[in-house]
Amino acid sequence: MDNLALACSGCNSRKYEKIEAQDPLTGDMAPLFHPRQHDWNEHFGWSEDYTLILGNTPTGRATAKRLGFNREGVVNLRWALFLLGIHPPVDTP
Secondary structure, X not given: OOOXXXXXXHHHHHHOXXXXXXXXXXXXXXXXXXXXXXXXXXXXXXXXXXXXXXXXXXHHHHHHHHHOOOOHHHHHHXXXXXXXXXXXXXXXX
């Protein structure tokens, strides 16, 4: 139960029971982002057009890759929401 968090079905199915993944930059294993223990802004940022989530740390990069944060359908949704003026989330710096 300590590892549960709300997530879309796409991310949830990619995470499953995993708690670490390979950092695509270094090849080393890194812990996956834990929303109750980690600060989103430390581990992730947005591309200039707010469509891609970029990993800033080994944890951020490993999580973004493992959960498929930037799969085509999600990127397209972010772009559409941006055009409607409701993306990025208001708490994004």
